[in-house]
Amino acid sequence: MNAPAAWTTPDLCDQHPDVLVAEPLFRHFGGQARFSGAIVTVRCFEDNSRVRELAATPGQGRVMVVDGQGSLRHALLGDQIAAHAVANGWSGLLIHGGVRDVEILATLSLGVLALGACPRKTEKRGLGDIDVAVNFAGVAFVPGHWLYADGNGVLVAPRPLASIS
Template sequence: MSFRTADLCDRFADRHLQIAEPIFKPYGQSTVFSGPVKTLKVFEDDVLLHKALAEPGAGRVLVIDGGGSHRCALVGADAARDAVANGWAGLVIYGCVRDSAVLNTLPIGIRAMHTHPAPSHHRRGAGEQDTLISFSGVNFKTGYFLYADEDGIIVADSELL
């Protein structure tokens, strides 16, 4: 599938498209990715994240509200490899990643705020799945559709392509 977010904004100007504030940096080899959204809300705890990435991704995009934490990384090389192996199209992380050199060799699209060398904590698996999460000026909901490229991220409540 080939698209440009700018073209989608022009083509679907009559629809309610949410456009993420430009706070994310690109990682992974796939600079253009899209898919149905699955949401996850965690804070400095990657237990639910690893469980989600172990599920079949089926071309979905896992959107992770990590509370914008800059104290550790939620996603590293192992988690990203699991995402690739299980068919996730992409990851959008309101937080940090690590192992960025490895992430940039993997065939997946990743957007995150920054890098951080420390891993997240393995705690009790606290968090929520498939709930409405909001960050970067966008309300993300499981079942919405996300489109990302070099120009940004847009979210629609139904599939555009």
């Protein structure tokens, strides 16, 4: 479930000084610049098998946080998986790695943040872990915690934050 459209990450930081703020490493690639939701994690390296599997399940407004260990040699998300995520109700993806098909990603109603773009797809080896705590950009991303992202940055909180009036 997305938070009300009135929030911004600066306002949330001001109102909730205990939120974690990710280092500003990510670029926006999706059609939604602002997104939020409960975190589901994937830890993988140059294999997006688990990302594909999760995108095909009901997202229920959640955010998929993918720790690709910072590799930009293969894209962990492309237009086909992203289209499945949209169709299944995911709010967005935060990828510590690369994406491809960026022109199409920009047209989808999905938040997508990643380190950069790479045209090479991954090999599907069925590797990776789901729902494990991952750490990157100076933040621990814990399954069930909440992520908020907009043009100002990425925040993580252990619970949904109260709306800003």
